[in-house]
Amino acid sequence: xQTVTQSQPEMSVQEAETVTLSCTYDTSENNYYLFWYKQPPxxxxxxxxxQEAYKQQNATENRFSVNFQKAAxxxxxxxxxxxxxxxxxxxxxxxxxxxxxxxxGSGTRLSIxx
Amino acid sequence: xxxxxxxxxxxxxxxxxxVELRCDPISGHTALYWYRQSLGxxxxxxxxxxxxxxxxxxxxxxxxxxxxxxxxxxSTLKIQRTERGDSAVYLCASSIxxxxxxxxxxxxGDGTRLSIx
Numbered sequence: 001x002q003t004v005t006q007s008q009p010e011m012s013v014q015e016a017e018t019v020t021l022s023c024t025y026d027t028s029e030n031n032y033y034l035f036w037y038k039q040p041p042x043x044x045x046x047x048x049x050x051q052e053a054y055k056q057q058n059a060t061e062n063r064f065s066v067n068f069q070k071a072a073x074x075x076x077x078x079x080x081x082x083x084x085x086x087x088x089x090x091x092x093x094x095x096x097x098x099x100x101x102x103x104x105g106s107g108t109r110l111s112i113x114x
Numbered sequence: 115x116x117x118x119x120x121x122x123x124x125x126x127x128x129x130x131x132x133v134e135l136r137c138d139p140i141s142g143h144t145a146l147y148w149y150r151q152s153l154g155x156x157x158x159x160x161x162x163x164x165x166x167x168x169x170x171x172x173x174x175x176x177x178x179x180x181x182x183x184x185x186x187x188x189s190t191l192k193i194q195r196t197e198r199g200d201s202a203v204y205l206c207a208s209s210i211x212x213x214x215x216x217x218x219x220x221x222x223g224d225g226t227r228l229s230i231x
Contacts, residue, residue: 004156043203044117045157045222091156101147101170102220104156 002027004094004105012111021077021108023092035093036077087112118223126229135191135226139208149205201230
């Protein structure tokens with residue numbers, strides 16, 4: 001079975017600092033997608049960034065970037081110049097290219113201090 | 115444009131009662147998903163619809179849970195004989211069809227918080 005592990009239940013950094021959230025996953029497949037979702041108190045899951053496993057280049061979206069290490073099955077999220085609005089739960093997630101469901105990790109609660 | 119809409123936002127009911135949770139997907143999204151998020155956990159997949167049919171219901175925990183999507187748009191998640199362990203946030207998501215469902219991002223609603231007393 002596929003699993004997604006987030007080993008940091010909580011993290012806290014000062015505004016404008018850089019923070020890295022860790023994620024590891026387990027699969028025997030070669031083609032899949034990895035995601036980072038943000039969930040603020042409003043409960044809505046918001047897609048932050050997505051990585052296709054067949055792409056070697058790490059995905060970036062403005063202040064958000066990933067470090068995808070396929071051999072190590074690691075997928076960390078780096079948030080640069082953190083802002084107060086980045087405070088939320090962050091979920092690492094996995095899905096097969098042709099599958100329907102997304103498998104989520106248990107989340108990391110990120111707090112940005114002013 | 116309008117996002118995924120879920121109603122009610124909150125539902126409190128007594129153990130043993132029947133509940134229905136509604137999801138109105140983004141217009142034109144033929145794929146619809148239900149997830150359950152227990153306190154302090156990530157969402158867990160329940161069921162996936164492509165059009166009117168359930169393409170994958172492997173996440174439904176038992177036969178007390180059932181979902182329908184009769185016209186390929188709005189979906190209803192139904193829970194019979196509710197138990198306290200059913201208390202959770204139920205999330206709905208939708209996406210447009212594509213080559214491999216995971217190619218298209220799933221757009222989530224705000225969820226329904228279900229509390230069983």
